[in-house]
Amino acid sequence: MRALLCREYGPIERLRVEDVAAPRPGPNEVVVEVKASSLNFPDALLVQGLYQVKPPLPFSPGMELAGIVKEVGAAVRGVAPGDRVVATPGRGGFAQECLVAADRVSPLPSGMDFETGSAFVLTYCTSLHALKDCGHLQPGETLVVLGAAGGVGASAIEVGKAMGAKVIAAASSEEKLAFCRKLGADDTIDYEKADLRQRILDLTGGKGADVVYDPVGGAQTEAALRATAWGGRLLVIGFASGVIPQVKLNLALLKERSLVGVYWGEWTQHDPQGQRRNVDQLAGWFAERKIKPAVSERVSLEEAPAAMLRLLQRKVKGKVVIVP
Numbered sequence: 001m002r003a004l005l006c007r008e009y010g011p012i013e014r015l016r017v018e019d020v021a022a023p024r025p026g027p028n029e030v031v032v033e034v035k036a037s038s039l040n041f042p043d044a045l046l047v048q049g050l051y052q053v054k055p056p057l058p059f060s061p062g063m064e065l066a067g068i069v070k071e072v073g074a075a076v077r078g079v080a081p082g083d084r085v086v087a088t089p090g091r092g093g094f095a096q097e098c099l100v101a102a103d104r105v106s107p108l109p110s111g112m113d114f115e116t117g118s119a120f121v122l123t124y125c126t127s128l129h130a131l132k133d134c135g136h137l138q139p140g141e142t143l144v145v146l147g148a149a150g151g152v153g154a155s156a157i158e159v160g161k162a163m164g165a166k167v168i169a170a171a172s173s174e175e176k177l178a179f180c181r182k183l184g185a186d187d188t189i190d191y192e193k194a195d196l197r198q199r200i201l202d203l204t205g206g207k208g209a210d211v212v213y214d215p216v217g218g219a220q221t222e223a224a225l226r227a228t229a230w231g232g233r234l235l236v237i238g239f240a241s242g243v244i245p246q247v248k249l250n251l252a253l254l255k256e257r258s259l260v261g262v263y264w265g266e267w268t269q270h271d272p273q274g275q276r277r278n279v280d281q282l283a284g285w286f287a288e289r290k291i292k293p294a295v296s297e298r299v300s301l302e303e304a305p306a307a308m309l310r311l312l313q314r315k316v317k318g319k320v321v322i323v324p
Contacts, residue, residue: 002019003060004062037064037098037322038321064120068082085106086108087105094304106279123293127158139163147240148177149180171191214235218243231257
């Protein structure tokens with residue numbers, strides 16, 4: 001089979017498509033024929049050796065996928081060859097076949113195609129876990145989404161609206177903000193041109209945001225935190241800017257604000273039943289047409305490294321899907 005391989009940590013340009021042996025499942029594993037796999041920001045970090053997890057070399061990136069089960073291990077129950085599934089293997093999705101732990105495989109939601117399915121689990125589950133389980137977002141509250149045109153940001157807009165919040169999308173260009181408005185954002189802020197803190201206060205009548213969803217980091221984090229209301233919650237999703245901000249803790253004290261870390265992948269191991277509930281909720285919202293992954297590009301395995309570079313340069317809107 002063909003797979004995009006990382007043989008050494010370093011520049012993304014060194015990734016190559018190679019022929020490798022097809023995987024065989026262990027007792028509790030499943031082999032999935034990959035129909036589509038979506039690109040996520042951690043994939044680009046992983047191949048550079050910059051992610052918190054460093055898999056043994058060589059490996060294929062690709063944290064989430066959709067496809068058809070080809071083979072199952074002897075101890076696997078509830079999954080059978082021919083099943084249409086979504087999966088979060090953590091790595092290995094940028095290949096024609098992928099080995100996945102059976103407990104990381106779920107049925108492809110009814111009415112969902114493979115490309116949509118491949119862009120469904122990681123970003124939307126991250127956003128629902130962040131907003132519901134960590135941020136306790138309530139109907140009628142105001143949610144500010146930073147980096148709102150990216151994969152997780154776009155999902156946060158839709159999840160926030162489905163939860164009944166007013167959503168303010170913040171991004172770095174008018175083109176990206178137009179994309180956010182199509183997703184349902186009530187208001188938008190271009191933080192390259194406007195004072196983020198002041199615009200949030202203006203749009204909330206001086207009250208401030210109840211919840212901030214921050215996958216960006218950098219200078220915008222403190223500005224957004226300063227614009228949160230009494231009891232506001234800032235959700236730390238990631239640092240797409242490449243800068244981990246140093247926040248003054250007196251800002252938390254002044255209005256009983258909370259800074260809450262969000263690590264969806266690890267949480268799923270601590271609360272697998274909660275994860276199943278969230279997947280069921282998202283599948284229901286998809287059926288009700290409240291959410292739908294925004295796939296902006298479809299590329300081949302050979303084109304995946306160039307797409308990773310565009311992602312790092314923040315030139316991607318929504319999700320890029322690799323079709324092997």
